[in-house]
Amino acid sequence: MKILLDNTCLIEYNGYIMMKKEGINMNLTPKKQLFVDTAAEMFGDGAVITNAQVKESAAKAKIGFPGWFRKDYSIGPNAYKLPSENAAPVAPVAAAPVSEEASVVNLIATNMEKQNLVPAKFEGFVSWGNFSLIEKVVKSGMFYPIFITGLSGNGKTLMVEQVCAKLKKELIRVNITIETDEDDLLGGFRLVNGETKFVPGPVIEAMERGCTLLLDECDLGSNKLLALQPVLEGKGVYLKKINKWVTPKDGFNVMATANTKGKGSDDGRFIGTNILNEAFLERFAITMEQPYASPAVETKIVLGAMKKYGAEDVEFAKNLVTWAEVIRKTFYDGGVDEVISTRRLDHIVKAFAIFSDKMQSIELCVARFDEDTKASFLDLYTKIDAGVDVEGKDGEVKEEEVVSEEVAAF
Helix, strand or coil: CEECCCCEEEEEECCEEEEEECCCCCCCCHHHHHHHHHHHHHHCCCCEECHHHHHHHHHHHCCCCCHHHHHHCEEECCEEECCCCCCCCCCCCCCCCCCHHHHHHHHECCCCCCCCCCCCCCCCCCCCCCHHHHHHHHHHCCCCCEEEECCCCCCHHHHHHHHHHHCCCCEEEEECCCCCCHHHHHEEEEEECCEEEEEECHHHHHHHHCCEEEEECHHHCCHHHHHHHHHHCCCCEEECCCCEEECCCCCCEEEEEECCCCECCCCCCCCCCCECCHHHHHCCCEEEECCCCCHHHHHHHHHHHHHHHCCCCHHHHHHHHHHHHHHHHHHHCCCCCCCCCHHHHHHHHHHHHHHCCHHHHHHHHHCCCCHHHHHHHHHHHHHHHCCCCCCCCCCCCCCCCHHHCCCCCC
């Protein structure tokens, strides 16, 4: 039992921490005293008893149910403490002075365990494109924010994750939405173990760890992202809710991925993307444009996926890459409204590993498109699989002996 300043007792009972106010009137009527004496004889002087035991004690004392006891002596859920004349008097304890700094610390939840946030290595990952540039930035330890833009499913997020995995660098990924605000990013007050505590947000966590912060799908955010302006300058940030200044640890950096350049989506492909504030975008030192991988690299990626899922088929891999490349060229020329991403090729490979049927796997994975697009995509693959030259000599995809090359590894 722990005594608080106001003579309130904290009592642990069946896993609960319960409160009991000392000084309850001990001048009981003979009938009430009979109940207390009977219960004490049955369960012990000053014992904590349950509702069932209250009824049992009242029955033995041959009195009615003691509602007064449940009201005055309750210390928690289904727990009542018998008054005891033998209890030692409680002496008030003087309060220790609390510094202003300590009072701020007490507001902050400190139960965020130091778990390892280094991303796992992705089996079959192929490093290409901007990978080496991002690796140099992370290796430098400099604060140098990067904005990475490109069409969906071409490996932007995975690339950042795998750079950190290779360098054993911690990464905190935050998926941005239109609802993301300062409270989500920097932190806010939460109920922690029955107490109101300030819980630092992922941005503060990344700053204090000195790790990489990845703002994923950044262009889905609103002007509430402007709360990150001082963070994007590398100078630290003031937490006005708890009157505390947080300075980033060495190695902290910010990277953002987006399907647009923060100017919105004119063609309507990326519904929900927004025009980001120019001052926000200006704080990113460089912008990297991420295209889809070349046929040679993408063949390595597909073969790596096949090996990972236990469904290796070299000819199928080559045909899938050729098929995707033709569709993308047609898309860039305005011939179709949809595109086959590298991620969708991975979906097809995984489906093939499950169903062992090439056409069924492709059909299931392109069923998300409208009927005309789906039919044209399936027809195109059928022609490629039959050996029809669907590109012409000038647009031929070079194979460059990529099949014999090993999948890049760390």
